[in-house]
Amino acid sequence: MSILRTLSRVLIAGAFVYDGVDAVLHTKKHVERFQKVEPVLEKAGVPPIMEADAKMATRALGAATAVCGASLALGVFPRTCAAILAVVNLPIAAVNYPLHDRATRKDNLKLFGLRATLSGGLIMAAFDRKGSPSLEWRYQNWKALRKAEVDTIGEVIA
Numbered sequence: 237m238s239i240l241r242t243l244s245r246v247l248i249a250g251a252f253v254y255d256g257v258d259a260v261l262h263t264k265k266h267v268e269r270f271q272k273v274e275p276v277l278e279k280a281g282v283p284p285i286m287e288a289d290a291k292m293a294t295r296a297l298g299a300a301t302a303v304c305g306a307s308l309a310l311g312v313f314p315r316t317c318a319a320i321l322a323v324v325n326l327p328i329a330a331v332n333y334p335l336h337d338r339a340t341r342k343d344n345l346k347l348f349g350l351r352a353t354l355s356g357g358l359i360m361a362a363f364d365r366k367g368s369p370s371l372e373w374r375y376q377n378w379k380a381l382r383k384a385e386v387d388t389i390g391e392v393i394a
Contacts, residue, residue, distance in 0.1 A: 241366070245308055248357050252305030252321050255328070259298025266294045266331075273334050297324065308361070318361035325355045 259266045267290045278284060285293075301324060304317040329351035333344035369377075 238366075241364070242311065244357075245311065245314060245361060248318075248354060248361065249305040249309035249321075251354060252301050252325075253309065256298045256300070256302025256305060259294050260302065263291050263294050263298075266298070267291055269334075270294070270331050272337075273331050276334070276336050297328070300324070301328070315362050315364065318358045318364075322355050322358035322362060325351055325358065 267287065270285075270290050271287075274285065301321065304320045308314050308317040308321065329348050333348040333351070335341055335344055335348065337344070
């Protein structure tokens, strides 16, 4: 395993571990951020969410984010954890850094952009095979080699 690959995973995962633990420990702050965005979501057709449900969802998503981040940092199921974090990252960023508020749009746009770049790193980590080819390629290569062997044996016998 490359030390650069390990260091990269730890650096990417650190932000998610911190955010996840913060969401579990300081749920009220995260729910308040969600409530600021809720009217925009309701206009988009999302049904209203009760505060108790928002608290539970915040805690659950925070725990999942922290666990996936720690797992990514430690190299335990790194591709799966990176894919999960990539999927949940943009909705979390949209709640934490809303772009509909004109007063904070410029600052939030920068922070949202940083979270989007993290998604790019997570997508790369999700598809990282550490230099080895996929199972599909290995199977297709095995079939081609087997066919070549059979063709060669057929020519030698004939």
